[in-house]
Amino acid sequence: xxLNIREFSTGSDGFLTELExxxxxxxxxxxxxxxxxxxxxxxxxxxxxxxxxxxxxKFDRRQVTSAAELEISREEMAAAKLRVSDELTASLxxxxxxxxxxxxxxxxxSWQYQEADGTILGQKVTPLDRVGVYVPGGxxxxxxxxxxxxxxxxxxGVGEIIMVVPTPDGFVNDIVLAAAxxxxxxxxxxxxxxxxxxxxxxxxxxxxxxDKIVGPGNIFVATAKRxxxxxxxxxxxxxxxxxLVVCDGKTNPDWIAMDLFSQAEHDEDAQAILISPDKQxxxxxxASMERLIETQSRRDIIKVSLENxxxxxxxxxxxxxxxxxxxxxxxxxxxxxxxxxxxxEKIRHAGAIFMGRHTPEALGDYCAGPNHxxxxxxxxRFSSPLGVYDFQKRSSLINCSSEGASALAKIASPLARGExxxxxxxxxxxxxxxxxxxxxxGE
Amino acid sequence: xxLNIREFSTGSDGFLTELExxxxxxxxxxxxxxxxxxxxxxxxxxxxxxxxxxxxxKFDRRQVTSAAELEISREEMAAAKLRVSDELTASLxxxxxxxxxxxxxxxxxSWQYQEADGTILGQKVTPLDRVGVYVPGGxxxxxxxxxxxxxxxxxxGVGEIIMVVPTPDGFVNDIVLAAAxxxxxxxxxxxxxxxxxxxxxxxxxxxxxxDKIVGPGNIFVATAKRxxxxxxxxxxxxxxxxxLVVCDGKTNPDWIAMDLFSQAEHDEDAQAILISPDKQxxxxxxASMERLIETQSRRDIIKVSLENxxxxxxxxxxxxxxxxxxxxxxxxxxxxxxxxxxxxEKIRHAGAIFMGRHTPEALGDYCAGPNHxxxxxxxxRFSSPLGVYDFQKRSSLINCSSEGASALAKIASPLARGExxxxxxxxxxxxxxxxxxxxxxGE
Numbered sequence: 001x002x003l004n005i006r007e008f009s010t011g012s013d014g015f016l017t018e019l020e021x022x023x024x025x026x027x028x029x030x031x032x033x034x035x036x037x038x039x040x041x042x043x044x045x046x047x048x049x050x051x052x053x054x055x056x057x058k059f060d061r062r063q064v065t066s067a068a069e070l071e072i073s074r075e076e077m078a079a080a081k082l083r084v085s086d087e088l089t090a091s092l093x094x095x096x097x098x099x100x101x102x103x104x105x106x107x108x109x110s111w112q113y114q115e116a117d118g119t120i121l122g123q124k125v126t127p128l129d130r131v132g133v134y135v136p137g138g139x140x141x142x143x144x145x146x147x148x149x150x151x152x153x154x155x156x157g158v159g160e161i162i163m164v165v166p167t168p169d170g171f172v173n174d175i176v177l178a179a180a181x182x183x184x185x186x187x188x189x190x191x192x193x194x195x196x197x198x199x200x201x202x203x204x205x206x207x208x209x210x211d212k213i214v215g216p217g218n219i220f221v222a223t224a225k226r227x228x229x230x231x232x233x234x235x236x237x238x239x240x241x242x243x244l245v246v247c248d249g250k251t252n253p254d255w256i257a258m259d260l261f262s263q264a265e266h267d268e269d270a271q272a273i274l275i276s277p278d279k280q281x282x283x284x285x286x287a288s289m290e291r292l293i294e295t296q297s298r299r300d301i302i303k304v305s306l307e308n309x310x311x312x313x314x315x316x317x318x319x320x321x322x323x324x325x326x327x328x329x330x331x332x333x334x335x336x337x338x339x340x341x342x343x344x345e346k347i348r349h350a351g352a353i354f355m356g357r358h359t360p361e362a363l364g365d366y367c368a369g370p371n372h373x374x375x376x377x378x379x380x381r382f383s384s385p386l387g388v389y390d391f392q393k394r395s396s397l398i399n400c401s402s403e404g405a406s407a408l409a410k411i412a413s414p415l416a417r418g419e420x421x422x423x424x425x426x427x428x429x430x431x432x433x434x435x436x437x438x439x440x441x442g443e
Numbered sequence: 444x445x446l447n448i449r450e451f452s453t454g455s456d457g458f459l460t461e462l463e464x465x466x467x468x469x470x471x472x473x474x475x476x477x478x479x480x481x482x483x484x485x486x487x488x489x490x491x492x493x494x495x496x497x498x499x500x501k502f503d504r505r506q507v508t509s510a511a512e513l514e515i516s517r518e519e520m521a522a523a524k525l526r527v528s529d530e531l532t533a534s535l536x537x538x539x540x541x542x543x544x545x546x547x548x549x550x551x552x553s554w555q556y557q558e559a560d561g562t563i564l565g566q567k568v569t570p571l572d573r574v575g576v577y578v579p580g581g582x583x584x585x586x587x588x589x590x591x592x593x594x595x596x597x598x599x600g601v602g603e604i605i606m607v608v609p610t611p612d613g614f615v616n617d618i619v620l621a622a623a624x625x626x627x628x629x630x631x632x633x634x635x636x637x638x639x640x641x642x643x644x645x646x647x648x649x650x651x652x653x654d655k656i657v658g659p660g661n662i663f664v665a666t667a668k669r670x671x672x673x674x675x676x677x678x679x680x681x682x683x684x685x686x687l688v689v690c691d692g693k694t695n696p697d698w699i700a701m702d703l704f705s706q707a708e709h710d711e712d713a714q715a716i717l718i719s720p721d722k723q724x725x726x727x728x729x730a731s732m733e734r735l736i737e738t739q740s741r742r743d744i745i746k747v748s749l750e751n752x753x754x755x756x757x758x759x760x761x762x763x764x765x766x767x768x769x770x771x772x773x774x775x776x777x778x779x780x781x782x783x784x785x786x787x788e789k790i791r792h793a794g795a796i797f798m799g800r801h802t803p804e805a806l807g808d809y810c811a812g813p814n815h816x817x818x819x820x821x822x823x824r825f826s827s828p829l830g831v832y833d834f835q836k837r838s839s840l841i842n843c844s845s846e847g848a849s850a851l852a853k854i855a856s857p858l859a860r861g862e863x864x865x866x867x868x869x870x871x872x873x874x875x876x877x878x879x880x881x882x883x884x885g886e
Contacts, residue, residue, distance in 0.1 A: 091857045098854075102564055105554060113548070120798075121545055121812050126791050128825055142862050175861050211825040230680070233825035237673070255873050261866035297865050340842060348569050352839035355563075358848035358874050359841050362867040366855040369564050370839035382571055382654040382676035384837040394827040396795035396813035398802050399783060405801035411541075412809040414534045418618050419585050422740050423704035424805040430698050431801050 001293045003286065003303065006311040010320055016327075022273075022311055023328060025239050025377045030219070037223040040194040041201075048204035055195035060168045067206035072177065072188040080177035089178060095367035096147050096182050102369030103155040106388035118401030119408075123394050127157035128233075130208060131391060132200035133185070134215030134225075135176060137166035137192055142216075143179035144365060148372045149215045149386065150183035156391035161185050162210055164200065166192020192217075194224035201228035214373075214386065235386060239377035240269035240309075243361055244330035244350075246321045247285075248337040249278030251357045257288035259334060259360045264305040265298040271309040273328070275321045282312045322346040329380040332361045351380045405431040444736045446746065448729065449754040453763055459770075465716075465754055466771060468682050468820045473662070480666040483637040484644075491647035498638035503580075503611045510649035515620065515631040523620035532621060538810035539590050539625050545812030546598040549831035561844030562851075566837050570600035571676075573651060574834060575643035576628070577658035577668075578619060580609035580635055585659075586622035587808060591815045592658045592829065593626035599834035604628050605653055607643065609635020635660075637667035644671035657829065659816075678829055682820035683712035683752075686804055687773035689764045690728075691780040692721030694800045700731035702777060702803045707748040708741040714752040716771070718764045725755045765789040772823040775804045794823045848874040 008018055043051040049067040057064055064070060081089060112122025133149045136142070146163070153161055163180050165173075167190040180188055189207055191199060197217075203209025212233035213225060225234045243263035247256055260272040276282050289306070293299050315321045322343060325333055329349035337343055340355035347353055351374030354361055365372045373386035400408060409428035416424035451461055486494040492510040500507055507513060524532060555565025576592045579585070589606070596604055606623050608616075610633040623631055632650055634642060640660075646652025655676035656668060668677045686706035690699055703715040719725050732749075736742050758764045765786060768776055772792035780786055783798035790796055794817030797804055808815045816829035843851060852871035859868035 085857075087857050088861050091854045091861075094854045095858060105556070106566070111548060119811075123549070123813075124787070124790075124796070129791065144858055144862065230820075230822070233822070252873070255870070258866055258870040258873060262864070262870040265864060265866045297863075302866070344567070344840065347567075347838065348572065349836075350838045352841065353567070355840065355842035358845045359843040360848075360870045360874060362859060362871040363843060363848060363851045363855050363874070364839070364841050365867060366858045366871075367851055368562075368841045368843070370566075370841055374839075375836075377673075379673070379676070380836065380838065382836060385839050387837065389832070393792075393818075393823065393825060394830065395790065395793045395823065396807070396817075396828050397787065397798065398795065398807050398811045398813060399798035400802040400806060400811070402801045405803075405806060408806045408810055411534045411537045412806055414528075414530050415538060415587055415809045416805060418531050418534075419587065420740075421705070421708060423701055423708040423745070424808060427698070427701040427705040427803040428805040428809075430695070430701060431803060431806070 001290055001299070001303065003290050003293065004307050005286065007282070007314070008311055009314040010316060010324070019324070019327065022309070023378065033219055033223055037194045037220055037227060041198040041224055041227055044195050044198035044204070045202045049206050052191055052195050052199050052204055052207065055193065056191050059193055060166050062167070062170055067204070070189045070191055070206065072190060074181070077177045077181035077185070077188065080172070080174040081181045083174045084178045088175060091367070092143065092147070092179055092182050095144070096151060098367050098369045099147055099151045099371070100155060103152045103371070103388050106152070107155060108389060108392060112397055115404060117404040117407065119404030120397065120399040122397035124397055125392050125394050127159065128211045128391050128393065129158070130160045130162065130210045131158045132210035132213040133161060133163045134196065134213060134217050134221060135163055135165040136217055137173065138168045138171070141173040141176050143175045144372065145216060146176055146179035147183050150180070150185055152371065152386060152388045153391045154184050156388045158391050160187070160208070162200065162208060163188045164191050164196040166190065166196070192221070194220045197221060197224035197228060201232045212391070214390070235373065235390060236375060236379065236383055240271060241266045242271035242273070242330055242376060243332040243334060244273045244275065244325060244328050245334040245336060246275045246325060247281065248318065249276055249281035250338065251336040253281065253284040253288040254292065255357070255360070256285045256336060257292050260289065260306070260310070261292070261296060261302050262360065262362050263332065264302040264310060265296070268301055268304040269309065270305045272306060273311045273313060275313040275315055275324060277315050277317050277321065279314050282314060286312065318343060325350065329378040331374045331376045331380065332364070334359070334361060349380045351375045351385055402431070402433060406433040444733055444742065444746065446729065446733050446736065447750050450725070450757070451754055452757040453759060453767070462767070462770065465752070466821065476662055476666055480637045480663055480670060484641040484667055484670055487638050487641035487647070488645045492649050495634055495638050495642050495647055495650065498636065499634050502636055503609050505610070505613055510647070513632045513634055513649065515633060517624070520620045520624035520628070520631065523615070523617040524624045526617045527621045531618060534810070535586060535590070535622055535625050538587070539594060541810050541812045542590055542594045542814070543598060546595045546814070546831050549595070550598060551832060551835060555840055558847060560847040560850065562847030563840065563842040565840035567840055568835050568837050570602065571654045571834050571836065572601070573603045573605065573653045574601045575653035575656040576604060576606045577639065577656060577660050577664060578606055578608040579660055580616065581611045581614070584616040584619050586618045587815065588659060589619055589622035589628070590626050593623070593628055595814065595829060595831045596834040597627050599831045601834050603630070603651070605643065605651060606631045607634050607639040609633065609639070637663045640664060640667035640671060644675045655834070657833070678816065678833060679818060679822065679826055683714060684709045685714035685773055685819060686775040686777060687716045687718065687768060687771050688777040688779060689718045689768060690724065691761065692719055692724035693781065694779040696724065696727040696731040697735065698800070698803070699728050699779060700735050703732065703749070703753070704735070704739060704745050705803065705805050706775065707745040707753060708739070711744055711747040712752065713748045715749060716754045716756060718756045718758055718767060720758050720760050720764065722757050725757060729755065761786060768793065772821040774817045774819045774823065775807070777802070777804060792823045794818045794828055845874070845876060849876040
């Protein structure tokens with residue numbers, strides 16, 4: 001199958017402008033979506049379970065009559081797991097263990113230290129009380145997403161994990177429930193869309209209010225998450241998934257072709273870009289792609305995504321490739337090169353770096369250990385993979401000795417008066433123990 | 444001055460409902476503000492410097508003709524510092540040093556580990572390239588905010604720090620510039636409002652595009668920050684400041700009165716609540732407040748804030764006080780009690796915990812060391828003080844050995860096929876080195 005994929009060269013005029021327009025992704029928030037979501041969120045906030053049931057019956061074509069029917073118990077999750085093949089169960093368990101072990105290293109301890117005058121300063125780290133995990137339902141059900149969103153919360157020590165997953169027409173995905181069981185989800189509700197987000201954010205009689213909502217979803221879910229942000233925490237709102245493969249030209253072109261496909265097959269908006277200093281290699285990969293795409297069940301999606309948003313970029317050398325990788329700040333960066341450690345050192349911005357010819361993104365998507373929820377659309381410039389740190393929060397600790405307080409008050413007082421905050425100054429000055437300045441207190 | 448402040452008792456009917464309505468704070472986003480900000484952001488995004496100059500002249504009543512006039516050089520910052528009193532400069536420098544030293548402990552290192560089969564997993568931590576710090580101008584200028592927002596970025600190793608501060612009618616605050624100089628701000632622009640946020644988010648010819656914008660601002664600034672979120676990172680959007688003081692009744696009532704005032708004097712929406720198991724003590728504090736308020740230059744603000752949003756809460760005992768503190772999840776929690784360490788252990792949610800009778804919030808606001816940018820309105824349930832971690836981001840590292848890749852591929856392949864993602868499966872299977880399964884590659 002012929003593939004019409006953009007080819008760039010860094011040597012050509014206007015390269016950076018072309019690159020910028022290739023990468024551009026503005027998540028347009030449709031006004032009609034905004035209105036619909038506002039209505040759903042307000043209804044659920046006001047009428048609780050009744051509205052959740054109403055919207056669920058309407059959008060998921062169900063006939064629920066009581067909120068109790070919306071819950072799936074741990075026993076039902078266990079039963080679903082028994083219906084999943086042994087091979088798949090073993091893979092889920094192996095993946096869960098690896099993801100757990102990697103995330104264990106992200107746990108942050110509390111700390112404190114004492115100063116010479118006895119004042120103690122510190123940072124107390126605590127897990128969130130309760131977290132909601134949104135899992136898309138229907139055709140595109142991703143059990144791997146269940147593991148990736150739930151495991152860091154478990155490792156953080158979150159008290160209770162509530163999962164929501166819509167079951168359109170009542171269809172329940174056993175693999176998703178098996179993943180939920182293995183990951184240790186406490187409660188599952190078969191609801192989705194903006195109504196699920198609103199229920200988690202504000203609570204209903206049956207669905208407990210959570211402190212943070214994570215997990216991917218369609219435009220209604222994303223819009224609802226943005227709307228409830230502040231009442232609860234949310235994770236990053238993701239754009240389309242993307243990969244940037246940098247190859248020195250010495251990897252099997254079929255491997256690189258398939259690595260690019262594995263990104264492109266997600267959806268029509270996914271982005272797969274190959275950078276190489278070897279022009280012949282780019283042509284070899286293209287030939288591989290045109291041959292291999294015939295074998296792909298998702299070839300229609302792959303073709304659209306590659307032709308709309310894919311690209312081959314020919315660079316002068318590997319240093320230039322690293323410069324471009326830092327401009328792109330890709331969600332997934334694959335360094336299919338010799339000495340990947342050396343090149344990874346030059347990378348400042350990327351969600352995850354897949355190093356060497358034996359590290360395709362697909363391994364990271366499922367089971368290498370690191371999280372597959374990663375910053376998209378260049379947001380790796382300022383944000384991080386989902387991690388244990390997203391389910392812990394910090395409280396500063398300040399415990400002044402009387403001597404320490406007195407010394408600090410003498411610093412704070414002029415600053416407070418410099419800001420015309422007199423009560424701040426006086427509150428500090430009350431703690432000054434030096435007799436000579438004690439007179440200021442009641443001024 | 445008589446103060447009409449709410450009094451609650453946990454013993455009375457409907458206490459929790461009353462508490463909830465006391466704490467309720469919905470940040471209403473006015474449609475007219477939304478429209479105005481949308482227009483400003485779009486104009487600046489399209490016309491760059493020209494629009495920034497236009498809005499600055501209009502809103503700040505200035506007569507700027509070229510973008511170069513908007514910048515304040517490091518030399519001018521140094522000159523401003525010389526105009527500030529020695530006492531204030533010394534306080535700024537002492538505060539900066541303490542804030543720096545505390546935040547040093549928040550720095551997170553990169554890490555990696557090797558598995559038995561040679562696969563390396565890790566997490567690379569890098570600072571942001573460039574950060575914008577918004578500093579409000581005009582009357583309410585807070586040099587302490589400059590230190591608190593800039594120091595964690597400096598400690599994180601951010602490459603360049605750009606500060607924006609509006610100068611209405613051309614009025615420049617020397618203390619703010621001195622703080623910027625001491626904190627190590629690289630460039631200062633005298634712009635503010637939504638136009639400053641847009642300029643930082645998208646860049647203009649003169650104002651560099653940043654990766655994240657932090658710092659407090661009015662409703663226009665907050666709305667603009669929400670709007671550009673995604674293009675750049677932002678910090679939390681803060682609600683009104685609040686304090687919850689828990690006192691066992693053994694602290695000087697004047698001290699507690701002034702600690703409450705120091706919160707209430709911020710603005711009319713600020714919230715100051717006292718919890719005590721000692722009813723007589725609550726009356727003593729109230730008497731202190733009614734006496735001391737006469738001495739306060741900001742007494743009108745203090746009175747409105749206390750009468751609208753303040754409260755005294757009488758509890759059964761200290762355990763109950765801790766339960767309520769966890770419901771409130773206060774920005775500032777003061778434990779003015781014996782054995783504060785013991786009680787702090789029971790606190791799960793608070794921005795900062797001020798422990799003991801010698802630790803008024805004011806010390807933390809200026810110079811104790813921890814950050815004064817803290818989660819408000821109960822968001823301490825899921826978020827943290829501003830810190831070094833807000834200016835660092837993480838990239839996952841995955842470097843599979845050929846043996847490791849083969850083992851992982853056997854886990855990933857069934858999971859990918861379970862999700863109907865065939866290219867993911869094949870991309871993984873290419874890396875299987877077992878001869879018996881190698882035949883699957885070209886299926």
